[in-house]
Amino acid sequence: MNCLYRYEDWERYVNQQVSVVEADQLEAHLAECDSCLTYYEHAIQLHLDQLEEAIGPAPDIVEDVMADIKSTPVMHSAKVDNASSKADQEAPVIVKKKKDRDFTTFFHYAVAASFAFLIYTFGFFDQFVHAMDQTEVITAQTDSWLTRLQQTPLDWWEWLIDSVDS
Known part of the structure; x- marks a missing residue:
């Protein structure tokens, strides 16, 4: 042409x-x-x-992908009952290794124990003990005040009620 x-x-x-x-x-x-x-x-x-x-030449993508695959956690297939197709029935599930879970659990308990030890060591709970002592003193003073009020003559009570009503 x-x-x-x-x-x-x-x-x-x-x-x-x-x-x-x-x-x-x-x-x-x-x-x-x-x-x-x-x-x-x-x-x-x-x-x-x-x-x-x-x-320049393209980087070797295959090696990078294979390195990423080797570094990912182990995957297992899990059956899905309500899947629409056979391919959907077996979905990959990432499963953490038992060793990783055990270490994570141990680490959390260790942090909690350390935190409790520090609080106890620096006397944080002493403030609560001191506050409880003050509460007992205030309660005792209130009880003695109420006892004295109950022992006063009735005239004083009538005068107090009359002054409040007027």
Whole structure:
């Protein structure tokens, strides 16, 4: 097929060196012409090769992924009863190792015991004992005051009630 477009036109298109109108024309022509499609594919491959030379080779993703997989916790399959498909019935579940759980439990108990020891050592509970002693003193004073009030003559009570009512 004899085309209006040459290989250089497709290189300019791949490198985005054409106008919007010309890009639309090239794209429309690309759907109709097999030889231009070959030119376009070759220009794309050349462009990708140039990018790879400029940037460098792609990192080895497989090694990174495998290292991440080895560092993840062990996974087991658990059956799901209300799943819609067979693939959904066996869902992976992350299970922590028993050793990790035991250490976490021990660590929590150790922190709690240390905290209680520090509170006891620095006399935090002494404040409560002192407050209890003060409460007993105040209760004893109140009891003696009420006893004295009950032993006063009734006239004093009548005078107090009359003064409050008026």
